[in-house]
Amino acid sequence: MPAGPSTYDRACEERDDRGASDGNAGCARAARRRRAAGRREVVSGSTLPEPFEAQDVLRDGRRTLILSGDLDIASASALKEMLLDISRDGTTAITLDLRGLTFMDSTGLFMILFAKELADTNGFDLSLIPGSPKIQRIFELTALLDLLPFEAGEATAGQDYRATELG
Numbered sequence: 001m002p003a004g005p006s007t008y009d010r011a012c013e014e015r016d017d018r019g020a021s022d023g024n025a026g027c028a029r030a031a032r033r034r035r036a037a038g039r040r041e042v043v044s045g046s047t048l049p050e051p052f053e054a055q056d057v058l059r060d061g062r063r064t065l066i067l068s069g070d071l072d073i074a075s076a077s078a079l080k081e082m083l084l085d086i087s088r089d090g091t092t093a094i095t096l097d098l099r100g101l102t103f104m105d106s107t108g109l110f111m112i113l114f115a116k117e118l119a120d121t122n123g124f125d126l127s128l129i130p131g132s133p134k135i136q137r138i139f140e141l142t143a144l145l146d147l148l149p150f151e152a153g154e155a156t157a158g159q160d161y162r163a164t165e166l167g
Helices: 007-018 025-044 076-088 106-122 133-141
Strands: 053-059 062-071 093-104 125-129
Touching (some): 053 076, 062 076, 062 106, 076 106, 093 106, 106 125
Parallel strands (some): 062 093, 093 125
Antiparallel strands (some): 053 062
C-alpha cells in the first residue's frame, strides 16, 4: 500500500491549490508521482475476474454451449478443448450462447473465430446468441458483427448493438 504524501508533496499540493505555477520542476515531479500512485491504487483495487464456465446442453440434436464469466487468455484453452471434443463426436450443430459473458479479450474473440473455422472445416452449423452490449461492441469494433452467424429474435429484440457514433 503506498505511503501517504510527503511534506514536500503536501507543500506542492497547497501551491497547486493556490494556483501558484512558477515552473518548479520538483512540484511537477511530485504531481507525476501522485498521479502514478493513483493509477496503482486503481489497478490494485480492481475486481477479480469472474471464473469462466461453459455448460454443454444437448437438445434436439443441437449442442448449445452456455458461456459465462470471463472468456480471456486464461480460460480460452478450456473452450478450445470443449469445441474440439464436440467437433469429433459427430455433432451437426453448435450454438454458442454469449449472454452470460462478463468480459472477453482478443483471445476470447479468437476462440469465437476458431469455432467458426471448426464449423466450416467439419461441416456443422454454428450460431451465436449475442452477448451484452459490451461483448457485442467487440464484434462491432473488429468488423465481425455481420460476418459471424448471430441469431436474431428474443435475444436481440429491441437491441441495436451498432453504435450510432464513436465516442
